[in-house]
Amino acid sequence: MRLTHLKSRVFGSGGMIFAAVAPVLTILVAFPLLFVVLQAIFPDIARGIFANPFSRFVETLFDKHLIAWTLNTLMLGGSVVLVSSLVAVPLGILRGLFRVPFAGLWDVVFLVPFTIPPYIAALGWIMALQPRGYLEQITGLNFGGFLFSFWGVVFVMTLNVFPVVYFAVSRMVSSIGGRYLEAARVAGCPPMRSFWRITLPLTTPAIAASLLLVFAMSIEEFGTPAALAARSGFLVLVTGIEQRLSDYPIDLPGASLLSVILVLIAMAAFVLQHRIVSRRDFQTVSGKPGANRAAELGVWRIPVVMFFAIIGFLGAVMPILSVVLTASTRTISGGLTADNFSTENFAEIFANSGGAMEALGTSLSLGLGAAVITGILGTMTAYVVVRQRTVSSRILDFLTLMPNTIPGVVVAVGLILAWNQPWLPVTPYNTIGVLVLAYCCLLLPYPVRYANAALRQVSVSLEDAARVAGAGGIKVFFRILMPLIFPSILAAMLLVFAVAARELVATILLAPIGTKTVALFIWRQFEQGSVGMGMAMSVMAIAITMTIPVAVAIWARKQGRLF
Amino acid sequence: MISAENSAGQTGSPVVVTGTSQRFGRNTVLEAIDLAVAPGEVVALLGPSGCGKTTLLRLLAGLSRPTTGSIHIGDQLVADASSGAFVPPERRSIGMVFQDYALWPHMTVAQNVGFPLEMQNIGRAERDARIAEALGMVGLGHVADRQPGTLSGGQQQRVALARAIVSRPRLVLFDEPLSNLDRELRESLVVDIAALLRKLGMTAVYVTHDHGEAFAIADRVAILHSGHILQIDAPEQLVGKPVSPQVVDFLKLGLVLPAEVQNGDLIIRGGKHRLSPPAGLINGSRSGDLFLPRSALRAASADGGAQKGNAISGTVVHSMFRGDGYAVQMRFDQNIAIEMFSATRLGDGTIHDLDISWDRAFWYPHDAAPALSHT
Incomplete structure (x- = not known):
């Protein structure tokens, strides 16, 4: 055969x-x-010369920027993972286990962040939260200090990537839902206990895999840290590489070595993620979301819907709203007043x-x-x-x-x-x-x-x-x-x-x-x-x-x- | 494969289902079911898909609540629609074997089997002993430390069986447990399960759509059809005295001929046949269904039976060699066909008379409630 x-x-x-x-x-x-690796080793490869291998290696490797930027990258990735898991894991579990009102709507809303380029979302957030931004104009509150800090970057990036975790977890939980939970109930396991004994352990690989993906996405992201934190001097590997290549004197060996480090971190995340996803117990569970008998939320209906609505608003509505408002007003300082609204900006676009x-x-x-x-x-x-x-x-x-x-x-x-x-x-x-x-x-x-x-x-x-x-x-x-x-x-x-x-x-x-x-x-x-x-x-x-x-x-x- | 040397003397609990219905919206899946299962009895629920058999099993498990009626397991009222009383599955002390095994992939075989004991807070030492015992009973003691995903389908279902019986539950439920397995495995496993249930004296309800499986495992078989129990009897009784044409039809027991009564004779629908049953079979009804079990039909020795009203002639559609003879498909009228056994090949398209042994025939009158009349 x-x-x-x-x-x-x-x-x-x-x-x-x-x-x-x-x-x-x-x-x-x-x-x-290949040339990224070669450049990191041979400083003069740009002139086609294989001379003096590793001559700049040690110097670049112990560059204080390199260490700081690597740590910043890891810290940023780790923090986005942490906040994403705090937001998306509960959302996904709720969606998978319970009959959440407007469930279909939330699935669509949480897809929206995928369609907004992260740098545009970041710019939208700047318009909303910067000093004299929309939030201050409406409520008097100013979150500018927060937005242009490390945690501001984490906040905006989390809202961009958390759907990865949400969808992985909710899909996994609902496919475990039916049969594995029923078997546990019949075997004498009460609902809360079966959550801890069956649902959570079976969902853990999906959570881990999706969080590793979030980690990889976060450390590769350029627009958000560049827009929000570069001015305050917070650089990660990606923004650092860009700086080495655009600021004089251009440092090719440095950019290459930083690139190699970044790739190694990203690869480690992907390899780990791949290991988890190809594990047998992961694969036997995933696949068919069987007859899903979702439980009722009871008195928790309203708080849960609020939770979904707030995250949906922050992740999908807020950045787009802010972008659209800025696009359709003449000046930022003019504020949200009727005479400030105009189609001028669009007209200029069409006028090339x-x-x-x-x-x-x-x-x-x-x-x-x-x-x-x-x-x-x-x-x-x-x-x-x-x-x-x-x-x-x-x-x-x-x-x-x-x-x-x-x-x-x-x-x-x-x-x-x-x-x-x-x-x-x-x-x-x-x-x-x-x-x-x-x-x-x-x-x-x-x-x-x-x-x-x-x-x-x-x-x-x-x-x-x-x-x-x-x-x-x-x-x-x-x-x-x-x-x-x-x-x-x-x-x-x-x-x-x-x-x-x-x-x-x-x-x-x-x-x-x-x-x-x-x-x-x-x-x-x-x-x-x-x-x-x-x-x-x-x-x-x-x-x-x-x-x-x-x-x-x-x-x-x-x-x-x-x- | 399966052995139970130290069979416990205890018996399972009786189960009583009273007037239980299940409706989903306007759709009635079960209608006023009454069912009593004796301690240690094995009852099979047999029926085509959509007949409500799985729904009834889920009601027994506590995986759904009845719309009307009540269910007792042992002395315990586990569900009562009128008072709203409901005992969730985890407090019913039952065991269940699922169609797709439902072994938890993050636990080893031994952890899966031991889970019900763990839920009863049984100590490690006793638990290990009983896990070993249960796995021994299903012949899988050697795979205790394996992950369930590494086992074959048949082995996985044996593990699921061990998990269902390990805590000596009052009632074991089987939801088409063998339908994902191939035929040979199914036939050997059904015998093993039957033997194990008998040795342990467990009460069991076994859902299946396969007659062979139901007859092999059950003391009594309940035939379900669109939410009703048509008949519940021992397998021999079901085959020997089916109570309605639907039962005959579902069990494929022989020929069912809708007929009108004229002067004591039967005009088979379509008008081709006129049969003269002995007095007493019809009992005054004007129309009904004549049921001729296979054993009541015999290839005619001499011609002329059809003229006397004691034989029915049919056309051979196809003869198929089956090793020990021929399976012959015969067609009598538009929609009436039967598969017969013949020692010789009957030519396709030839017409044959089948003699009727009237003493084995049944008559189900249309105008009365379907009552069994038997000569």
Whole structure:
């Protein structure tokens, strides 16, 4: 059985796909990452020279900034994990165990933070909480001191990432809910005790895995710590790397070493997370949320709904509201008065003031390009990985999933180092092409994973049946495989589009002079003090990244069986 | 595989269900069920999916509350809809085996089995002894320290069985415990479970949709159909004296022919057959269902029986070789078909007469309450 499936499938052999994909992935992923490591070791590699290895190593390693920034990074990640667990674990458990009023609404509301780029949320919070911000205008309270501190960063970042934990926990709890709890009750275990003995231990892996993901997301985040804390001198590794590359004198070896440290921390988190998720007891529990018999909340109904409402308001409503208000008022100081409201900022965007429309066009085409390229590459790679199971296919798998653990800032450092090598005959550096490379490298894991999962659902015998029915390799691929897996790939491509169209940190470091994207436009407008236009652009960015996926999803559903 | 050397002399508790209904909104799942299970008796609830058998089991477990009626386990009133009295599952001292095993994946086999004892605050030493005993009974003493996920489906269900009996509960409930297993395993495990329950003298209620399983395990089998118990009897009794055409139909016991009575003769619906039953079978009703068990039908030795009203002719749809003979599908009229056993192959499409032994026939009159009349 297995033997007949090994070789000669699509296009005569998967070997051809491998031959096509492997060099592309090497250039896209391996090449820049290799240079991050090389630069950390060889200080003069930027000139193409392997001289004096490790000569700056010790000096950089004991740089007091490096140690402080590493500790700051760990502290920030740890604090976001802590606060996320305090907020999201109770929410998830409540949602999984009880009949929470408006449960469906909360699930939608808690999805919203995923659609707001963190830097835009951070800017929104600044508008709301800064001295003479909206909160002070309305209530007289000023939380500026809190917002621009370490805990302010933690607060804003937690509101951005806690849904990861919420969804993992609520899904896990409700799938344990039915059968495992019933078995415990029948075995003589009262409800509270079965929570501690059955529900909580079985949910712990899901909690741990999602918190590790939150940790990884937090230490990679650039926009929030840069907007809120950089001015007060609080730097983490990501903001430190950016500073080494943008402040004179540019310190390439330092940025590389910081990158290596950041990658190692992120990788440790991912490896640990992967270990937990692939444990047997995790997998036997997760999967089918069976017949869920949620319990009634009784007198706790109102406090619980309040809890959901407050977190939902802080996470989803507040930042968007603040962004929208700023976008639709003339001046911040003018306050929330009727004559201060206007559509001026939007009008300026459409009038291409400051190159706004160009930025929008550039971002949309970059997003589209990245989506198409990663979609095609991801599908091909997944096919080789799922259907071939050879050593070389496993290398491909590793290459495509590795960027998952690599922060955007590190990919940018790698691309700068790699594509500035003097011996290169051609280089995309200083063109818009390098942004495409960056986005593709960063976001390739999504299509690969989605296509991977979809392909595993397609039984090999479906392909065999088509072959027996007289279809050739290419026909099988387009008539059988593609219709079955395309919905998943499309979903992944939409995700790539949405993220790429507003990526911040790699864009800041890599964009050629004069090139504007949505994220750069917002960031620069904010730095230059024309906040209103930046926020108007943010509104459009959020609207586009929210509506395009929904529109495509509706369109795909209308196509019915075709997809 | 399963052994119980030191079978305890004690018996399980009696169970009495009185006028119990279960409604979900306007949907009635169980309608005024009365059921009495004697101490140490094993009752199977048999019926197609959606008949309410699992709902009844969940009521016994305390996993849901009845809309009307009451339930006693032993002397304890565990649920009473009129007074609102309700004992939650953890205070009913019962055991239960679930369809999907429901072994807790974060505990070892021994911890799973020992959990009910732990809940009763039984000390470590005694607990360990009883875990070992229960695992020994199901032949799995050697896997005590394994994680349940590493065991086969059959082994997992044996562990679940050990967990259900380890605390010597008053009542053991089985919710289609073998339906996730393949046939061979099912057949051997059902015999083992039956033997174990008898040796321990446990009261048990066993839900299944498989006749073979129900007949193999139960002292009495209750046939459920859309929320009602159609009949509850020993397996032999069910097969020998089914009380209604639905029971016959569900158990596939033979041929059910709807018929009109004309001058003492039966006109089978469709009009092709006229049968002349002996006096006394019909008892004055005008229409009803004639039930001819397989044993009442025999391939005709000579032609002419059909003319005399003592035989029924059918068309062979298909003969299938079954090793020791042929399973023959015969069709008599539009929707009336039966699978018969024949020692020889009957050609597809040929017409055969089947002689009727009237002394084995049943008549279920339509116009009276379905009462059994038997010659």
